[in-house]
Amino acid sequence: MHEETCNDFARRPKLESVLPDPVRTAVMQTIARNRDRAGALLPILHDLQDALGYVPPESLALIASELNLTRAEVHGVVTFYHHFRNAPPGRRVVRICRAEACQALGARALEAHAKHTLGIDFHETTVDGAITLEPVYCLGNCGCGPSVLIGDDDLRARVTPAVFDELVAAARAAT
Amino acid sequence: MSGVKVFVPRDAVALALGAERVAQAIVETARLRGIDIELVRNGSRGLFWLEPLIEVATAAGRIAYGPVAAADVPGLFAAGFPDGDAHALRLGAVEAMDWFAHQQRLCFARVGITDPLSVADYVAHGGYRGLQNALAMGAGDIVAAVTDSGLRGRGGAAFPTGIKWRTVLDAPGGASAVPAAPKYIVCNADEGDSGTFSDRMLMEGDPLCLIEGMTIAGVAVGATQGYIYLRCEYPHARRALDAAIANAYAAGWLGADIGGSGKRFDLELRLGAGAYICGEETSLLDSIEGRRGQVRFKPPLPAIKGLFGKPTVINNVISFASVPVILDQGAQFYRDFGVGRSRGTLPIQLGGNLKRTGLIEMAFGVTLRELLYDYGGGSHSGRPIRAVQVGGPLGAYLPERLFDTVVDYEAFAAIGAMLGHGGIVAFDDTVDxxxxxxxxxxxxxxxxxxxxxxxxxxxxxxxxxxxxxxxxxxxxxxxxxxxxxxxxxxxxxxxxxxxxxxxxxxxxxxxxxxxxxxxxxxxxxx
CATH class of the missing domain: 1.20.1440.230 (NADH-ubiquinone oxidoreductase 51kDa subunit, iron-sulphur binding domain)
Incomplete structure (x- = not known):
């Protein structure tokens, strides 16, 4: 058993070669842009997710070796923060605010409606690949909830179930 | 020759209610009618039920209209809106409205008034006077002014800001030490509490005020590097801060020679990644350092051993943004607002199930009931208000019989609640x-x-x-x-x-x- 493990390790391909070229290029570019910043890991992960839509788990070893961190450290950071995804999202990410101020204006019903009509739970993507549904805890729109964020920065206020259906239809049509 | 000045907010709430389409309609309609306009994208005045609230500068002052939909714009022009003429949506001067008339806007004095990204506009409205005074003072005098003002941390914990600054000033190191050793200024802009949005509004509506406050802190304690840690759920604030920081550098208010003083202060924006806990100051510091945002043991306090192990001033957005007016008008001016040990003003945020929601900045001492009914107008649903949560998701739920509680730190502590960041969320009687x-x-x-x-x-x-x-x-x-x-x-x-x-x-x-x-x-x- 022990011998096998050692052999596996010896046979393991070099880190870089297991990464598809576009991913490798994106990782190296984001590292080059940020490596001189103090505490560079979070900016690098943000950049990478902005470029690829997610942080590929297979890229963590390369990031770790470039930053002189252990793979465990990088894995620990990536999985700590809710924002980072380990798989590509649907064509549009739709975030529904679950926090109290939105609850006071009907967010619980909106959440149930969204999951039901899309046929998915939070952190899942519709079968057509169009919509990924995610929870968010406050978008700073606490006076005009329920609040929904579509994509990176399209914030919507007073989203009733009917308005939500319109937004989803528009998001589907746009992608 | 510039045309008629028209203000359409770029605040996230106004945008969420359609302000971008309104702005486009105004530009388009003005072009068709051959009217020369100058469009200013200001912050929000904080009257959310009237957003998008647009204003036009007339000879008789600024006249507001709202809530304006894009479809209303041709009609507004037909009614003579560029001259401030009558229309069903005309509100008159914002300052004369009941919501606004009794506010005391110190921190939010410029929000909604100026072009948030314009350094020239900022300076024209009293900006950088505080920093210029600070640059002429000794470090100890700046800290003393902040201490004497009675300012307490507006992030929720209400710790006296001046005492925190004093600790960092007295810690070894700093720009003038030989050899120089870094100290840091960190702004906690991880406003994750539901019901709070004053940080967001300030950063979108007057980001230079935050930048000036942090710069004054740097001058006061001998720090030359600052970080703003912003939650990534605030994309609009991120854009505003990015632009404002770049403009402040270009105008010489950040960098190697701030305001021609020979002193350096650099500022960098860092993004959070969706972790509420990073609003806790030691988690936030770990997060900037590139680690999991886990809480540190205290002591050592961040003032002694903070970011990268160095002495660090870490304050909330509103705390920093309160500093310029203190250094401009003096500690006594600020201190004269408020009650007891709660001095100055608090930007109160009304949210949840209320008819009129938004931001009210006033001295401590107003009651919850006045805020909920006189300002808030009762519930949005028309049903009785049953419960109120103050201070975010960690705040107590209060019943109707406690609505006469006065808004100040001690009064809230006395009923087992906390004022926190001043966010008030109302629920009607359908709440379970x-x-x-x-x-x-x-x-x-x-x-x-x-x-x-x-x-x-x-x-x-x-x-x-x-x-x-x-x-x-x-x-x-x-x-x-x-x-x-x-x-x-x-x-x-x-x-x-x-x-x-x-x-x-x-x-x-x-x-x-x-x-x-x-x-x-x-x-x-x-």
Whole structure:
């Protein structure tokens, strides 16, 4: 058993070669842009997710070796923060605010409606690949909830179930 | 020759209600009518039920119209809106409206008035006078002014800002030390509490005020590097800060020679990544350092051993943004507002189920009832207001009989609540307080950093206990167990997340026991 493990390790391909070229290029570019910043890991992960839509788990070893961190450290950071995804999202990410101020204006019903009509739970993507549904805890729109964020920065206020259906239809049509 | 000045907010709330389409319609309609306009994208005046609230500069002052939809714009022009003429949506001068007339806007003095990204506009409206005064003062005098103003941290903990600064000033190192050793200024812009949005509005509506406040802090304690840690859920604030920082550098208010003083101050924006716990200051510091945002033991205090192990001033957005006016008008001016040990003004945020929501900045001393009914106009749904949560998801739920509580730090502490960041969320009588208690524990389970066992495990166990109460399984025994569990969380957690999650839970049980009884409508077994 022990011998096998050692052999596996010896046979393991070099880190870089297991990464598809576009991913490798994106990782190296984001590292080059940020490596001189103090505490560079979070900016690098943000950049990478902005470029690829997610942080590929297979890229963590390369990031770790470039930053002189252990793979465990990088894995620990990536999985700590809710924002980072380990798989590509649907064509549009739709975030529904679950926090109290939105609850006071009907967010619980909106959440149930969204999951039901899309046929998915939070952190899942519709079968057509169009919509990924995610929870968010406050978008700073606490006076005009329920609040929904579509994509990176399209914030919507007073989203009733009917308005939500319109937004989803528009998001589907746009992608 | 510039044309008629028209103001359309670029605040996130205004945009969420359609301000971008309104702005486009105004530009298009003006072009068709051959009217020369100068479009200013200001911050929000804080009257959300009237957003998008647009203004036009006339000979008789600024005239507001709202809420304006894009479809209203041709009609507005036809009615003579560029001259401030009559229209069904005409509101008159914002300052004359009831909502605004009794406010005391110190921190938010420029929000909604100026072009947030224009350094020239900022300076024309009193900006950078505080920093210029500070540059002419000794470090100790700047800190003394902040101490004498009575300013307490507006992030929630209400620790005296001047004392924090004094500790960092007295710590070894700084720009003038030989050899120079870094100290840091860090702004906590991780405004994750539901019901709070004053940081966001300030950063979108007057980001240079925050930048000036941080620069003054740098001059005061001898720090040359600052970081703003902004939550990534605020894309609009991010854009505003990016632009404002670049403009401040270009105008010489950041960099190697701030305001021609020969002193350096650099500022960098860092983004959070969706972790509520990073609003806790030591988690935030770990996060900037590129690590998991886990709470640190204190001591050492961040003022002694903070970012990268160096002495660090870490304050909330509103705390920093209150500093320019203190250095401009003097400590006594600021101190003259407020009551008791709560000095100055507080930007109060009205949210949730209210007819009129938004931002009100005034001196401490107004009652909750005045805010909910006189300002808020009662519930949005038209039903009775049953519960109010103040201070975010870790704040207590208060019943109607406590609505006469005065808004100041001590009065809230006296009723077992906390004012926190000044966010007030109202619920009507359809709220199920057992569900709210359950949510508080669920939120704690989602957001716990995992360091302390009571918070990491106790939150999940708490959700299960509430579920058993709802299902009427050993109700009395489980209520006692929940109380015991909350006690463990309160006393066995390092930071406020585990320590204060019991507040919404216990207050819900204490003030709304009927929702935890067998006869509660939502979870009756029959």
């Amino acid at each position: 307080m057992l569900e709210q208690a359950r949510y508080a524990l669920e939120f704690c389970a989602v957001e716990s950093c995992g360091k302390c066992t009571p918070c990491r495990i106790g939150s999940t166990r708490g959700v299960e206990v509430v579920d058993r109460i709802r299902a009427d399984v050993d109700r009395e025994k489980n209520l006692a167990l929940l109380d015991d569990l909350c006690n463990t969380l309160r006393h066995g957690s390092l930071c406020a997340l585990g320590g204060l999650t019991p507040d919404p839970v216990i207050s819900a049980i204490k003030h709304f026991p009927e929702d935890f009884a067998r006869s509660a409508p939502s979870h009756r077994l029959d």
